[in-house]
Every structure is written in structure tokens, then in C-alpha cells.
Amino acid sequence: MSLSSLHEQLRALRLGHFSQALQQQQEQPDTYTDMSFEERLGLLATHEILCRDNTKVKRLTRQAKLLDARPSGIDYRSGRGLKKEKIAVLLSGQYLHYNQNIIITGATGCGKTHLACALATQACEQHHSARYYRLGELLDELHVGHADGSYRQQLNTLAKRKLLILDDWGMEKLSARQANDLLDVMEIRYQQSSTIIASQIPTSEWYKLIPSPTIADALLDRLLHNSHRIELTGESMRKLDQSDHLA
Known part of the structure; x- marks a missing residue:
């Protein structure tokens, strides 16, 4: 030959x-x-x-449509509320195998999105499928799905993502339809996959964002049950980065 x-x-x-x-x-x-x-x-x-x-x-x-963020770029400087040992466990991907969620809260500019996307980048490198959304973007897509008949297909696609990242959670109150849509998403993913939520709003305030108490109970139970909590603190990372460049 x-x-x-x-x-x-x-x-x-x-x-x-x-x-x-x-x-x-x-x-x-x-x-x-x-x-x-x-x-x-x-x-x-x-x-x-x-x-x-x-x-x-x-x-x-x-x-996954992630923002550019890698685990090596996670900033562990003091005052941020980040524990290296906890992040190391999450980067190992154990939470994905146990279908656990991650809740990241903190003020504007403290690095919630970067941390969420760094964790998702690591998940991709471990051969897990992922998808990043700003919450408003996802809700708009689901709204269109109701109109054109693709809603059920959208849910099935979301169900197949091992990791779903929802950024800017709680920027405004949800309508009844939006709350129902989110419950559908979390219901179809519950105990089958993982979700990372990034929010400026403390979890104690989430209940007020959902108009129906019944839906609020069901939705938050699926999100918060057996989840890892990370509360970022300290000054805005943007301000700190500017200070570093001026130094």
C-alpha cells in the first residue's frame, strides 16, 4: 500500500x-x-x-458562551471571602457529579461573574457541557419560545447542559410567567445537573422577587437545597485593578 x-x-x-x-x-x-x-x-x-x-x-x-475567565486567574487576596480549599474542591468538579448548585453573592464589581465563568471553564475542560446566560437573556428566549412553539424544545436543550450559569439574578422582580418558566427549567434539571447563580441580592431576599409564594417555595427549594454558598466581600475588583495599574 x-x-x-x-x-x-x-x-x-x-x-x-x-x-x-x-x-x-x-x-x-x-x-x-x-x-x-x-x-x-x-x-x-x-x-x-x-x-x-x-x-x-x-x-x-x-x-458555553462564557466570558473569558480561567481558574488560574481567580484572585484570592484577603478580604474577598474566598477560601482556597473550598474553591479547590469546586474546581475538582465533585459538585457536578453530585448535581449540586453553587450560589455566588456579593456587591457589584466584586468578581461574581469571573468566578462563575472560571468554574464553568474548568467544567468544560473536564468534558462537561455548560451554558452561560444573563438571567434576562434566558427569560427573553423562553418568552419567544412560548410564542413560536419551541418552549418545550428549549427546556429539553437546557436539561442536557450539565452546568447552567445564570448571572445577574434578582436585578428585578419576576413576573408570574417568568417565575413559572424558571421553575420549569429548574424542575427538569433538578438532581440531574448543576446550576451556578451569581447575584447581587442576598439569598434571604430572593423570596420577595417571586410573586407566587407557592412557586417561590418550589423554585428556591430546588436552587438552594444542597448548594454551595460563596459570599464575596471587599472592594470592587475593578477599583483594585485600577489601583494596581497606578501603583
Whole structure:
């Protein structure tokens, strides 16, 4: 079999990265002269696996629509209310395996969104699907779903996301329809997946944002039950960053 035919077969088998690595070995024969067939084959297989893994992580991250934030960028300076050991446990992804939620609260500019997206980025790197929404954006999409008949499909899509991030929770009171929609979302995800909520409003005030006490009880029970709580404190990170640049 000719080398060109071999490469065509590898690509037909969707082993494109394997084929590229083989091409490299062929172009640099002296580098691999002292290696056994099994060792060279192992390098090719490892390259294929690593490239597939990298491609999957990039796809999951792109689909999640996250803000640019990575775990390495989490700021643990004193006064923020962040405990490294607690964040380390969350970054391990255990909460995803147990379908637990994370509630992040704190004042404007304290880094809630960055922390939520850093945790979600880590989840993508662990091969979990995720999706970031500002709460208003999600509610608008669900409203359109009622109008065009896609509402049930939207719920099924949200149910498949292992991690859902809802930012700017509690910016305004919910209407009865919005509260019902959120309950539908949380009901279909309950004990099947995880949700991260980022809010300026303390959880003790959330009940007042929901018009129906019955829906409030059901919705908050699904969100707050068995959740990890992080309350960020201290000055605005934007102000601190500006001070660092001026220093």
C-alpha cells in the first residue's frame, strides 16, 4: 500500500491527527530511528487522543458562551471571602457529579461573574457541557419560545447542559410567567445537573422577587437545597485593578 493510500484510509477513519503525526515521523526519520514499532505507534495514538481532547474542550467552551475567565486567574487576596480549599474542591468538579448548585453573592464589581465563568471553564475542560446566560437573556428566549412553539424544545436543550450559569439574578422582580418558566427549567434539571447563580441580592431576599409564594417555595427549594454558598466581600475588583495599574 502506498503512503498516500494509507493517509487516505486514516482520514476516512477520522484519524486525521494520527495521519498528521505519521507524516511528521516520515519527514523526520532520524528522530524515530531508535524507537520500536510499538513506541512509534504509541506516539501516534497519544497524539490523536490529545488532539481530540483539545478539540472537544474548545467546542464545549465555545458552546458555553462564557466570558473569558480561567481558574488560574481567580484572585484570592484577603478580604474577598474566598477560601482556597473550598474553591479547590469546586474546581475538582465533585459538585457536578453530585448535581449540586453553587450560589455566588456579593456587591457589584466584586468578581461574581469571573468566578462563575472560571468554574464553568474548568467544567468544560473536564468534558462537561455548560451554558452561560444573563438571567434576562434566558427569560427573553423562553418568552419567544412560548410564542413560536419551541418552549418545550428549549427546556429539553437546557436539561442536557450539565452546568447552567445564570448571572445577574434578582436585578428585578419576576413576573408570574417568568417565575413559572424558571421553575420549569429548574424542575427538569433538578438532581440531574448543576446550576451556578451569581447575584447581587442576598439569598434571604430572593423570596420577595417571586410573586407566587407557592412557586417561590418550589423554585428556591430546588436552587438552594444542597448548594454551595460563596459570599464575596471587599472592594470592587475593578477599583483594585485600577489601583494596581497606578501603583
